[in-house]
Amino acid sequence: xxxxxxxxxxxxxxxxxxxxxxxxxxxxxxxxxxxxxxxxxxxxxxxxxxxxxxxxxxxxxxxxxxxxxxxxxxxxxxxxxxxxxxxxxxxxxxxxxxxxxxxxxxxxxxxxxxxxxxxxxxxxxxxxxxxxxxxxxxxxxxxxxxxxxxxxxxxxxxxxxxxxxxxxxxxxxxxxxxxxxxxxxxxxxxxxxxxxxxxxxxxxxxxxxxxxxxxxxxxxxxxxxxxxxxxxxxxxxxxxxxxxxxxxxxxxxxxxxxxxxxxxxxxxxxxxxxxxxxxxxxxxxxxxxxxxxxxxxxxxxxxxxxxxxxxxxxxxxxxxxxxxxxxxxxxxxxxxxxxxxxxxxxxxxxxxxxxxxxxxx
Numbered sequence: 297x298x299x300x301x302x303x304x305x306x307x308x309x310x311x312x313x314x315x316x317x318x319x320x321x322x323x324x325x326x327x328x329x330x331x332x333x334x335x336x337x338x339x340x341x342x343x344x345x346x347x348x349x350x351x352x353x354x355x356x357x358x359x360x361x362x363x364x365x366x367x368x369x370x371x372x373x374x375x376x377x378x379x380x381x382x383x384x385x386x387x388x389x390x391x392x393x394x395x396x397x398x399x400x401x402x403x404x405x406x407x408x409x410x411x412x413x414x415x416x417x418x419x420x421x422x423x424x425x426x427x428x429x430x431x432x433x434x435x436x437x438x439x440x441x442x443x444x445x446x447x448x449x450x451x452x453x454x455x456x457x458x459x460x461x462x463x464x465x466x467x468x469x470x471x472x473x474x475x476x477x478x479x480x481x482x483x484x485x486x487x488x489x490x491x492x493x494x495x496x497x498x499x500x501x502x503x504x505x506x507x508x509x510x511x512x513x514x515x516x517x518x519x520x521x522x523x524x525x526x527x528x529x530x531x532x533x534x535x536x537x538x539x540x541x542x543x544x545x546x547x548x549x550x551x552x553x554x555x556x557x558x559x560x561x562x563x564x565x566x567x568x569x570x571x572x573x574x575x576x577x578x579x580x581x582x583x584x585x586x587x588x589x590x591x592x593x594x595x596x597x598x599x600x601x602x603x604x605x606x607x608x609x610x611x612x613x614x615x616x617x618x619x620x621x622x623x624x625x626x627x628x629x630x631x632x633x634x635x636x637x638x639x640x641x642x643x644x645x646x647x648x649x650x651x652x653x654x655x656x657x
Contacts, residue, residue: 313480317511320472328362334470334507336368339387339409340378343394344533345606346517346526348613349577354474354512356399365405366468366638367395369631372410372417376454377447392627394536397617406468408634415642416467419649423459423466426492427485432456435485462486466504468641475509476516483509498652503645515577518570522551537617540607547571547603552595560587568598575602578609 324331335355337343343352359365369391371384388409395407410416435458442450453460465473465486473483490504497503519525519532526533534543551567560583562569572583575598579586590597620626650656 310477310480313509314511316508320508320510324358324361324363328358329364331363331472332468332470333358333363333365333472333474333510334368334465334468335365335474336370336410336464337391338370338373339384339391340374341383341387341528342390342535342537343398344526344528344535345574345610346533347394348398348536349517349574350514351474351512352395352398352400354514355405358474359400359404363472366470366641367400367405367407367634368464369407369409370464372453373457373460376451376457377442388631389627390537392630393617393620396620396626396630397536397613402630402633406634406637407630408638409631410464412631412635413467413638413642415639415646416463418646419463419467419642420456420460422497422649422653423462423489423493424456426489426496427459431485432458458482458485459489462489465507466490467645468638469505469645471505471507472510473507474512476512476514480509480511483507493649497649501648501652503648503652515573517574518566520546520550522567534606536610536613539614540611543607543610544603547599547606550599550602552598556594557592558587558590558594558598560584568595571598571602575605578602578605 320331333355335351337347337351355365355367369388371388374384374387375381392407396402400407432455442454447454461482462485466489473486475483487506490506493504494502517526519527519530520534521530521532523530523532528535534546538546550571552571553565553568555565555568558568558572559565560569560572562573569583572586575581575586576583586601590601647656
């Protein structure tokens with residue numbers, strides 16, 4: 297999942313995880329129906345090109361392979377570190393339009409808001425009994441999020457976030473979660489809860505599989521201001537729904553450096569390398585090849601190249617998004633269908649949980 301990342305230290309080495317991920321990629325091409333993916337986003341605003349290149353394109357790839365995909369819009373999680381809730385409904389709509397415009401098909405994937413699946417949240421309570429306060433307290437993910445949000449007071453939902461995420465993943469029996477390298481430890485809490493639940497309650501029947509990480513080689517797109525993260529709130533992102541002119545203005549203001557000759561050097565020239573990476577992803581050419589073409593053209597020629605390449609790449613997506621936005625009922629219909637499917641799965645899982653916990657009366 298995108299969003300919060302680092303968590304418990306994984307017992308598996310990165311090399312072992314990478315090897316297993318490569319095996320899974322091979323299996324996906326042969327037996328896609330063997331897997332079920334859970335991924336999603338918090339509805340804190342519309343999506344930007346970092347989301348597109350970092351996760352959306354991969355979701356569409358998996359969908360097109362025939363892998364069942366559940367996409368959770370984690371609206372409850374917005375409440376953990378933000379005071380406002382007035383924009384959640386608008387943000388959910390914008391997020392859904394971005395999904396559809398990027399190529400996610402509600403006939404082949406399930407898109408649903410977390411808050412409308414009460415059975416999912418009922419799993420949260422027994423899951424809480426499977427982790428200790430010490431384990432939650434030493435989770436570095438929570439500490440990082442608290443620091444990033446500048447919170448003076450910490451609510452319990454923030455503190456128990458990793459357990460809530462485990463419910464997100466396990467309610468639909470997902471066995472595959474796309475992650476980046478730094479997200480591997482965060483998935484370990486869900487794996488830990490699955491193991492402990494089966495051991496404690498389901499001695500004769502394994503209710504939950506341990507979800508595997510599917511490592512992504514998706515690139516990290518930096519903010520246009522040179523910041524470490526592209527973000528709408530920092531005004532350093534190109535939104536998927538932006539116009540061509542808005543895109544041009546944003547890229548024109550992008551931070552570069554004073555050296556005129558353009559080279560691809562991610563360590564020494566991160567801002568220039570970031571723009572070359574965006575151009576590469578937009579054209580299918582290598583960053584080095586583009587840098588050689590620009591040569592002594594300087595940042596002006598680089599920004600012009602990036603603007604043209606990105607606008608061309610996003611042209612069809614933006615046209616689809618504008619067309620989809622004209623239908624006021626579309627998002628509601630997509631989410632209603634997603635909720636219906638997700639609730640059916642959640643009810644089946646909750647019934648299994650109640651059975652092994654001796655709570656069927």
